[in-house]
Amino acid sequence: MELRGIGSLYNAAATFIDKNVNNGIGDKVAIHYLNEKITFKQLQDQVNRVGNALRQLGVEMESRVLLACYDSPEFIASFFGAIKIGAIPIPVNTTMTPSDFEYFLNNSRAKVVITNEDLWNKINHLRERFVFLKHVIVIFENANNIPGLISYREWTGNASAQLETAITNHNDAAFWLYSSGSTGNPKGVIHLQRDMEAAYNAYAKKVLKISENDITFSASKLFFAYGMGNGMYFPLGAGASTVLVPDRCTPELVMETIEKYRPTIFFGVPTLYGALIDLAERTGNPYDLSSLRICVSAGESLPAPYSEKWRKLFGVDILDGIGSTEALHIFISNRIGDIREGSTGKVVPGYEAKIVNEMGVALPPNETGDLIIKGDSIAHGYWNLHEENKRKFIGEWLQTGDKYYMDDDGYFWYCGRSDDMMKVGGIWVSPIEIENALIKHEVVLEAAVVGVMTENNLMTPKAYVVLKENVIASDGLKRELQAFLKQELAPYKYPRLIEFLDELPKTTTGKIQRFRLRA
Structure with a gap:
């Protein structure tokens, strides 16, 4: 169907949720979660209940809904329930600090947040600082009725499992994701229905x-x-x-x-x-x-x-x-x-x-x-x-x-x-090449390499190394690793400096934060 001023209709929830039921696999297991098995039809019903419940709160097309949820059927139902009514779900990292959640809520201007009970308990003391937030939907571990909060299970349980899809097209905004923010504030990345x-x-x-x-x-x-x-x-x-x-x-x-x-x-x-x-x-x-x-x-x-x-x-x-x-x-x-x-x-x-x-x-x-x-x-x-x-x-x-x-x-x-590359003796050196060589050594569990300035204001590679369990760090081991690297790399690439760490600084996605090592 195509409407003047809108174009060909398209909604991602129809593609990823409704299509499976329409194709006759509604009774097949879509989600294995702990000891539960959720079928495609059960998931579709829950998606529709969330969409209807959001509409009952006054959530309209293009309204933002923050999702601070653990991996669960509720996450998926909330994500696609919002998309199906043309709202914008914004999943965020559940391991962030209360200050980070304040940033997400205020930066996105979300009027609704759907979150787990323990996560809300960590941030509710900042509620007055969430300037756009109107409704808090909480996935309670047990039956709870706390003033000012809406129980996810009651909220969706009272909603219809039949839902009309919003009038959206391929180029409508569908959801946001926040970048990891490893070098500054996270950026809201706008993704489309397509x-x-x-x-x-x-x-x-x-x-x-x-x-x-x-x-x-x-x-x-x-x-x-x-x-x-x-x-x-x-x-x-x-x-x-x-x-x-x-x-x-x-x-x-x-x-x-x-x-x-x-x-x-x-x-x-x-x-x-x-x-x-x-x-x-x-x-x-x-x-x-x-x-x-x-x-x-x-x-x-x-x-x-x-x-x-x-x-x-x-x-x-x-x-x-x-x-x-x-x-x-x-x-x-x-x-x-x-x-x-x-x-x-x-x-x-x-x-x-x-x-x-x-x-x-x-x-x-x-x-x-x-x-x-x-x-x-x-x-x-x-x-x-x-x-x-x-x-x-x-x-x-x-x-x-x-x-x-x-x-x-x-x-x-x-x-x-781009900001991790280093120039040693006028030649570009990749930290990845040195790290991969270090990991070949039998005592090395992880490694990260950054460029540091010497007292003569020259760039030199420095390696931060995490050793395997029960391996003892020593100056002798540093020399052994350097000798090993001299056999693996061009002479100008081997790190003149090695420091042993218990763990490397990482983002929650597992990426090494080399900028913290440089600092």
Whole structure:
């Protein structure tokens, strides 16, 4: 149907929720959650109840609804319930501080927040500072009736399971995601109704070959762009099933979850894969991961030794790739049957990528420059950041902020974030290359390398190293690591300075915060 002034109607909730019921798989399990199994029809009913309940609160098209929820059926129902009525759900990181939640609520101007009981208890002392907030919907652990708060279960339980879809089109705003804010305040990234289907068609279908027979499990949470695809709209788009875990995914919990629910696709980040490998080697536990047909990594470059050890331990490949909040999901990736370890792989079908110099001119193979991309899932822009939009979104192209080179075979190789690169002796050095070499040493669990200035005002690499359990740090071990690196790297690249740490500073997505190490 097409209406003058609106165009062809499209709503993402119809694509990812209603379509499965219409296709006759309403009785199939959509979500495995703790000891519950939620079918596609039950999920559709709950989506519709949330949409109706939001309308009863006066939520209109384009109104913002903040979601501070753990991974759960309530998260998915609230997300698509808002989208179905044309409102804008905004999932946010549940591990943030009360001050961060104040920022999210005030910056987004959300009039409604849907959140878990313990999260609300952490921030309710700031309620007077939430200048736009009108309604607080709380997912209570037990039956509660607290003045000023609305019980999610009563609120949705009293709403109809029949819901008319809002009049929206492909180019309407559908949801926001806040960037991780590792170098400043988080930015509200505006995604359109079309973006999830674009990412699903490009990566989930063409790279993962996802089907209704798959079960996905993502250690990265739904409020991240990466986790949202992995654990929500990828499986929903395919008529597959997802495993949701509300708790933080420790290595032990990840292994237990895979053994219990038997997923076929697992999504993690490099630091988690390193910890899982360490757990398996340290305990000697022969974890049964035989249900997995493929694993995926993103967020940081996956060190080649991790890929090799994982395959040796569990007999399954890890597909390394790169995505971003602005692009919604992965746009360069290794493929099933086509993995070049240490590389990020090739451009995902549906996207284009170029390596350019500071003037925007495309560089030939094997020259390091700035990675720019274009594709249909790229965000509309940032909320309320005019100057940043002009810098980041250049016509059809997105400036990723990553340094890369492409080899003669079309594989892309990550060199680091643009502000992480260092010039040593007049030559650009990638911290990733040094880190990957360090991880090859048997005592190293994790490593991060940054450039520091010497007393002579010269740049030199410094390595921060986390050792494996029961390995004792010493000056002798520093010298051993330096000697090892001299065999692995060009002489000017090896770090003259090494410092041992108990842990590296990271974002909640698992990305190493090198700027904190530089400081």
